[in-house]
Amino acid sequence: MKMFASERRSKIIDLLHERKRITVKEIASQIGVSEATLRTDLNKMENDGLLTRTHGGAVINEDKENDTSFNVRQKKNKKEKIQISKRALDLIEEKQCILLDASSTALELARLLNSTSLRLTVVTSGLQTAIELKDNPDITVILIGGVVTKKSTSIEGTLGIDILDYVNIDIMFTSANGFSLENGLEDFNLYEVQIKKEIVKRASKVIALVDSSKIGKSSSAVFAKFGQIDRLITDQPIESPFLNKLDAHHIDTIITNET
Template sequence: MKMFASERRNKIMHLLHDKQRITVKELAKKTGVSEATLRSDLTRMEKDGLLTRTHGGAILNEYADNETSFSVREKRNKKEKSEIAREAFGFITEKQCILLDASSTALELARYLKHQPIRLTVVTSGLQSALELKENPDITVIMIGGVVTNGSTSIEGKLGLDILDYVNIDIMFTSASGFSLEKGLTDFNLYEVELKKEMVKRSRKVVAVIDSSKIGVNSSAVFAKVGQIDTLITDKPIESDIAEELSSYNIYLASPIMS
């Protein structure tokens, strides 16, 4: 069966996470794809900073490995993410239906909501977020169905998208591996990106919750263009020239320091 480029590259990353290094010949056997095509994929993925080409194969970049390890991402910039979560809570009102992606920043928002006396419906693709939110009796939690891969804490793929046809999403809170004016919101996991694209389309308002370390960074694939974002919440004010350009897109900027 023919594999799309995004499927091939995600498969390559899964194999690299298992072995840390792999040859083109091994990849060809595992994927059934020609070595020429795989070499092209590896070149593209090296440009994206996901791996390093070696003679006859590739090794996993330490940065890319960290990006896909949720336990590592969860600990990174934790204080900033907690501050962003508290700021994001100010955009939520009683009886709304909100959507949380499977990001570590969205998990911080879920942990904050867990202790708030507010009636909400929360739709999420994050397994850990759902487990946190179920502890609040005032919150109705709806999980998006799909595939859970080994080592993942998120739902991947589009199998459960039909559930979004039965709910009206007031606000989607989403994070990303990177945000830039040129690309918008970008993420590493290509399967998650496909799901998040659909989430964005089906939400009335999109609030990006991004710690400042990700501003100006581009990851593998775009899931929301700048024009699709309504609000950007970060842990500290961003550079004035970027702020001015975002304002031209009618994107509202917020941070705990500005509040």
């Protein structure tokens, strides 16, 4: 079966997390593609800051590895994430069906939902988010099916994506590892990107929950272009030309710390 570039690169990242250093020959034997194809992948991934090329292989970037740890991400900019989540909570109405991704920001929003009596259906790809909400009698939790890998707190791949054909998602609340001027919302986990792309297509409204440290930053792959985003909630005022592009695409912006 032919493997897409995004799938290959996710497998390469998985191998690097396990071994820290790997050769092109080792990767080829693991995932069954040509060494020439893998060299192209590794060069692209190095340009994206995911790894460093070595003679005959690659090593993982330690700072990027730390970025991908959910526990690390959960603690990073926690105050800003809570502020963003509080503003997001104001946008949720009784009896809506909302989507929360597997991000640490969406988990903060889930915690806030537990302090309300809103009757909702919550669809999620986040294991932590599902666990957070599962005992709430007012909320029906739908967990998207798929693959769970070591150290992951999210459902990966598109095996269970068909469940989205049976629900109408009023709002998708999603965070990102980067929100680049060139491409839009981007993430580092290419399996999660696959799911997010499908959800973006189906959701009536897409709201990005992105703290200011992610604005202007790129990551591995794009899951939502500017034209697919309805609203951005962030913690600090946005400068031009980023603000100009948001305005050009009629993206409403909420700033939590605006003076």
